[in-house]
Amino acid sequence: MAESPIIQTMEEMLAKLATARTTYREAENSIAEYTNAITALAKVCEDEEVRNEYLTRLEEVNGAVGFKDAVRGVLGGRTKPLTPQEIRTFIIFERRMELKGYSNVMASIHTTLRRMKDKGEIEEMTNQKGEKAYRLKLKELVKGSPSSKPQERFSLAHTRPAKKD
Numbered sequence: 001m002a003e004s005p006i007i008q009t010m011e012e013m014l015a016k017l018a019t020a021r022t023t024y025r026e027a028e029n030s031i032a033e034y035t036n037a038i039t040a041l042a043k044v045c046e047d048e049e050v051r052n053e054y055l056t057r058l059e060e061v062n063g064a065v066g067f068k069d070a071v072r073g074v075l076g077g078r079t080k081p082l083t084p085q086e087i088r089t090f091i092i093f094e095r096r097m098e099l100k101g102y103s104n105v106m107a108s109i110h111t112t113l114r115r116m117k118d119k120g121e122i123e124e125m126t127n128q129k130g131e132k133a134y135r136l137k138l139k140e141l142v143k144g145s146p147s148s149k150p151q152e153r154f155s156l157a158h159t160r161p162a163k164k165d
Helices: 005-044 048-062 067-076 084-093 105-118
Strands: 122-126 132-136
Touching: 005 048, 048 067, 048 105, 067 084, 067 105, 067 132, 084 105, 084 132, 105 122, 105 132
Parallel strands: none
Antiparallel strands: 122 132
């Protein structure tokens, strides 16, 4: 007796799933091996800035919450520009990311800020004490985009007419 098309399809799908799971496990093992190797090599690197840059890039490639996400999260919730030390304090206080694996957190924060500044994501300014401080760049309104003023976004023509007595 011939198998039904549904049974044949399910058998084919199970075989493909088994192959995909094997590939997935192999990929996970490769990811772990490369991650461990890069981490070990970065930790013996004598140049602290290079070490921190590779550890930061490793986090970005692996999709882990890294300094960029943590810094963006800290700066995104504030209007006042923050110094790198204040950013570190908020990362710790708000538990934005785990900092235990970093020998020099401030170097990583400075590297991240420099990259974000170079990409135009943040603005660098000087605070009242003469220290460098940073904030997220304010997005300019693009021609044709909705206005930030509610009275310009909504036409009064869409309001209900007043009831007649």
